[in-house]
Amino acid sequence: xxxxxxxxxxxxxxxxxxxxxxxxxxxxxxxxxxxxxxxxxxxxxxxxxxxxxxxxxxxxxxxxxxxxxxxxxxxxxxxxxxxxxxxxxxxxxxxxxxxxxxxxxxxxxxxxxxxxxxxxxxxxxxxxxxxxxxxxxxxxxxxxxxxxxxxxxxxxxxxxxxxxxxxxxxxxxxxxxxxxxxxxxxxxxxxxxxxxxxxxxxxxxxxxxxxxxxxxxxxxxxxxxxxxxxxxxxxxxxxxxxxxxxxxxxxxxxxxxxxxxxxxxxxxxxxxxxxxxxxxxxxxxxxxxxxxxxxxxxxxxxxxxxxxxxxxxxxxxxxx
Numbered sequence: 246x247x248x249x250x251x252x253x254x255x256x257x258x259x260x261x262x263x264x265x266x267x268x269x270x271x272x273x274x275x276x277x278x279x280x281x282x283x284x285x286x287x288x289x290x291x292x293x294x295x296x297x298x299x300x301x302x303x304x305x306x307x308x309x310x311x312x313x314x315x316x317x318x319x320x321x322x323x324x325x326x327x328x329x330x331x332x333x334x335x336x337x338x339x340x341x342x343x344x345x346x347x348x349x350x351x352x353x354x355x356x357x358x359x360x361x362x363x364x365x366x367x368x369x370x371x372x373x374x375x376x377x378x379x380x381x382x383x384x385x386x387x388x389x390x391x392x393x394x395x396x397x398x399x400x401x402x403x404x405x406x407x408x409x410x411x412x413x414x415x416x417x418x419x420x421x422x423x424x425x426x427x428x429x430x431x432x433x434x435x436x437x438x439x440x441x442x443x444x445x446x447x448x449x450x451x452x453x454x455x456x457x458x459x460x461x462x463x464x465x466x467x468x469x470x471x472x473x474x475x476x477x478x479x480x481x482x483x484x485x486x487x488x489x490x491x492x493x494x495x496x497x498x499x500x501x502x503x504x505x506x507x508x509x510x511x512x513x514x515x516x517x518x519x520x521x522x523x524x525x526x527x528x529x530x531x532x533x534x535x536x537x538x539x540x541x542x543x544x545x546x547x548x549x550x551x552x553x554x555x556x557x558x559x560x561x562x563x564x565x
Contacts, residue, residue: 256290258405270396280386308424310359319404320348327393342375362450437542452503476564499525
């Protein structure tokens with residue numbers, strides 16, 4: 246698989262005491278079951294959304310979308326029963342994760358919504374079942390599932406979600422953490438960086454074919470968008486209606502194939518500076534570009550943006 250395509254998923258991290266309890270429990274649970282391969286201790290987690298293979302340039306935007314789930318508080322959870330999945334011809338032995346307050350289900354729903362809106366995730370038809378995979382059936386093996394005693398019902402706090410890259414190999418998958426988000430740590434909505442992050446998440450949805458109207462709440466009525474050059478989209482777009490029309494023009498010109506990848510952002514003086522890239526298909530050919538976006542935020546809304554392409558001549562040609 247090309248390095249341009251990466252296998253991604255988002256998971257809830259398990260604290261050390263929960264992992265230790267799972268390791269100790271499965272030693273006994275697997276003693277009389279052959280053909281099983283234990284999951285590495287560091288790989289014990291609760292998968293929330295499996296994205297499959299995505300473009301490497303999308304990682305930044307996907308990671309930003311995970312921030313939306315950070316508004317949820319940490320989940321109070323407990324180790325539950327042992328389960329073989331799927332029920333017919335099982336491939337894994339897992340332990341269910343009890344979620345008495347429904348907090349983890351809300352985190353998963355928030356992630357699912359954000360990632361689906363960006364075009365990176367297709368929700369599974371079956372309901373979300375929180376579980377931690379303890380062991381996998383080895384290739385060619387046909388173990389006989391047996392009822393196992395459950396692990397100790399240890400209560401723990403689920404407080405971190407991580408975007409992982411899964412690297413497949415002969416010894417099994419190896420998981421590389423790309424970004425970790427602490428639940429309940431999302432900055433207040435009016436902080437400039439938080440406003441820009443929320444704007445980018447909504448913009449990603451809109452450019453992928455979603456509604457533009459949610460962006461209106463994040464823009465000042467007298468917002469100004471500065472776009473340099475001589476292309477069709479160049480100029481000073483003044484007022485929220487003109488700016489939304491500018492977004493719609495870019496979306497229409499690329500037939501909703503427009504994707505934004507945020508490489509990084511920081512607060513510098515009183516501006517939010519963001520390094521980002523874009524990709525799309527226009528007139529049947531793939532195009533891509535790199536820009537710096539400089540935002541001025543006032544009153545919890547974006548008041549002004551300066552778009553600075555790395556290569557203005559190329560930018561003009563792409564959007565001419």
